[in-house]
Amino acid sequence: MADAGGPEGAIGGAAAPGGPPHTRLSAAWTGVVIGVVLLVLLLIFFVQNTHTTRIEFLGARGQVPVAVAMLGAAVVGALAVLAVGLGRTLQLRRAARASRRQAAPSPSGEPPPQP
16 A cells, blocks of 8 residues: 555655655645635625625616625626637647647658648
């Protein structure tokens, strides 16, 4: 059985000088702690922003708590950034695929034509 602190579980393969090695488990715990702290901060934000505000958008009207309105705006903004990032990623993948095809030798063994 492999030791959890051994090289198999190390991230990046290097230990901090004078300390235990960084393992996947320690990275997971760090992520959990950061997630819990962010969740507590979000909960505090919701509790402190319970006042309602009037929202009008494309003819729709309603009243929602300020925290919900701000969270909704953040989600819409994140989705917009995700869409742009996804489009750019797809564009780069297509360019890389075309570059690999152009650089690959032809089945007859001749080098690819130079542009």
